[in-house]
Amino acid sequence: MSLSPRVRDGSVLLTGLVVALVALQLSGLAFWEGLAITLAIFIVLTVSLNLANGFTGVFTLGQIGFMALGAYISAILTLPQQAKSAFLPDLPGWLAGISLDQTIGWLPVGWIAATLIAALLVSGIAALVGAVLMRLSGPFVSVATLGFLVIVRVVLLNADTLTRGSRAFSNVTRYTDLWLAFGAAVLTVYVVWRIKRSSYGRAMFAQRGDRWAANSVGVSVLRPRLHAFVISAFFTAVAGSLYAHFLGSFSPNAFYFDTTFQVVTMLVVGGMGSVSGSVIGATVMLGLGEALRRIEDPTQLYGIGGIIIASVLIAVLIFRPAGIMGQREISLDRLFAPRRRDRDAERRGEG
């Protein structure tokens, strides 16, 4: 039986991931489990940011605003009934009656429903925002979407009846486990990778490369950008729901510029336009960030981690602007049996 290389690579990677997750769960190492869940969430964020930014070249900075909305909407929906009346007493009646905290066996169906509702609502918001903002280009779209991030934050801080304002939103049930987090990550990677290989994806890349040329052969500029923006917002909202139900307690500060910068760094380091690059970028930068945090505490050099990560970003932008992967994807064939020709083409200049 011969499988196509794509199916074979996919099943090899998936089996490897499942084995690793089972091993991690059996080991009972809570710290590493938490780190793995965080990694899965950041993979979802980076891969979906890649869809919005890397594929289309429209560099949005407001995605974390969608994460925030996903987190708050899903958390309001899953809050158990008695916690809800004590914790958010001023909720409108119809919302106060909803508690999606049902589980069937180990499967939190309520959480899944809440996450889907949140992600769909956020996609609707993204469609409205995107229809307006995707008309802009260059650095202007970056700052306008950053403006959207600020608007979301202002709304979260002021709509106390729904969000408790700047106070912590707590009492959130911790549904997020290894399997839900990595399930979402695998789904996101799969969907975005399929989009890259589809005509939608090619339209996105075409208008990124040369929008006048793309336009002249009948590829719309606005439509692929809008598709990318809305689908990206959907998965970003899912990541928000995962994050909310992983932390159990959060405030608007968790979803602001620091997180934006973190995910942007992962994207640029991994390579804009490469799905596997985003996974690598998220893993490398989260690992580096965690390692630096362990240096900061004993040495009391608070801030050194931020300096090093920002310096890494500048170095990548100067010396390897396409990031680790550029627009290429990992293929196991090339990884384990590199052909001379490919290697020469890729490693030109390295000796």
Next chain:
Amino acid sequence: MNEYLLQQVINALSAGSLYALMAVGLALIFGILRLINFAHGDVMMVAAYIGVFSLASGMPLPVAIATMILGTIVVGLLIERVAYRPLRGAPEVALLLTSFAVGQILQNGVLLLTRLSGRPIQIAFPAPDVLSGVVNVGTLTISKVNLGSFIVGVVVLVLLTTFVSRTRLGLSMHAAAEDLDAARLMGIRINFVVAAAFAIAAALAAIAGFFYAAQTGQINPYMGFTPVLKAFIAAVIGGFGSLAGAVLGAYVLAFLEVLPTALFGIADIIPAGSIPPELHDFLAAAFPAHLSGYRDAFVFVVLIIILLFRPNGLLGGRTREETP
């Protein structure tokens, strides 16, 4: 009632001057390099820290201010040399990301130094005697900081305009903003012109930082974020790349910001009986006081509207490539 409105006008003029000082620095650099220098707010933050430590070391005020301006210029030049020069000609988004990274380095660098010296993250910025207290003009009470920032802002901006339009270096900047390559072919030393632009922007940020810190009374490593966003909006309103536009945009923004603060909750301020009760009820319903918290959201909605309908700003400026 009239006093209340006048008070708001004065607040707007004072805030507008600070925004203008920052926005002009952004527009100057963007005009030449097409770089949105997001680290500009953090340069302002560094200036405020240099100011605090200079004053705390017992320097007389003029010496402390000179130290602050010179120190900030050095920081600005260093950033240009180390981070931006290797990326000259890179895509605009790469430049923007670099400026984010530079901002993070400045924030974390200041955090590191304050923590190492055993200070808290939030430091008080004692306003110097000249700027503390109030001035009474008729029935109006104006704080000296507000008055000072307005006057100094206007004077500095006038000096800058003269410099840019009258001196050889200023004209070189114009030429470089018009067309970098052509300017180079005409024998203008681009590196020198760019460095000069960064030095001027840093000096303006230092002055803005001094007054901003004196107004808020305290400084922290993250204080630069909001001012640089505001300065960006001001530059967008005025049309990015035009200095006069940036100044105009700054004052327009300041008045836009005062508007919701003045409007929402206006019914509580108007004395009962001075207007018909129906009008009073309407104002109370249309502009409830609790919505004034949304001020920053309002400002950004305005930004987005301007970007969409007048992408070249109120005064025009260079034409931008339009999306087909």
